[in-house]
Amino acid sequence: MNELAITVIGRDRPGIVADVAEVLARLGANLTDSTMTRLRGHFAMTLICVGPAAADVEAALAPLAADGHLLATVRAVTPDGGSTTAGEPYVLAVHGADRMGIVAAMTRVLADAGGNVTDLSTRLTGSLYVVVAEVELPSGSADEVAGRLTRAAAELGVGVSLRPADTDLL
């Protein structure tokens, strides 16, 4: 079974999800994990599906992109995306005046510590830039990582907090 990574992004309008999902359903592609959201007026879809060959999906999506307002990419990927080691879940929040390199600096600190970002979103509103990331940190490393993040944030003139993610389950 082929596993495909598909991205579609373009100017937002009603019907993008329906158009793409119809194409995939027609080809027998089973949509598994996906995230679809609007980013500053652009609609972005990132999804994994299983079924047909990449070339078939690419060809079927091509008419949607013909007007130049949507960009679609399709590529075959390794099933399950390889292995990842689970660490301790934390939430990183950064906010401050917008400037170049905030995400780069903060995620570099995480990466150097062996931290794995599992979800991240950013928002720019006025001059306020906000980053919230969910990250898995190697066991016992959080205090040291928090210290490094604080120093990196101070250099950028932004505020940072690193808190354990809420893991309450019913």
Added chain:
Amino acid sequence: MTAPEYAGLGGWTPEKLGVPGEVRPVVAAPEPVLSRPGPEVDPTSPEVVRLAADLVATMRVSPGCVGLAAPQVGVSAQVFAVDVTGHPKAVTVHGTFVLCNARVVEATRWKAGREGCMSVPDLTGDVKRASRLVVEGALPGSGEPVRLVTDGFEARALQHEIDHCAGLLFLDRVAGAHAVYQRQVYL
């Protein structure tokens, strides 16, 4: 701080400040004062009394505002005003009050809820807060120590304002990468 002798505000109202409050401009993130922990204050000082009156006045003219902390009017200090009177989600309500040097002494029954902030006007976020809360602080003017036992929406407002005094925004406590939202409704 000495132990308060009673729970509640002992009939305190903003009129006891004895000075008319003036509306001050509210600052918005990324203004650095919002990220700086405020120092403790002398609740009996005339400056703090004036600040308390100004916080109440500014809160009252701001639509939908249920709390306002000193850093939000550009003053780094542990002073805030709260008033959740009439709010549909409020259970226990202590009316309009101002606390100095407040701290949380008991926090239980944590619940998630959506928060906004006059200093982060375009965003809201999901934040877990204690829904049963005991707070100790001092009243501006007399400096009398008080112990407030509250719950629900008033407890959330208190925690939000105490965070402001510590240089924290609700953004510092959001639950995850998808827990920050563009505000849909402006009051």
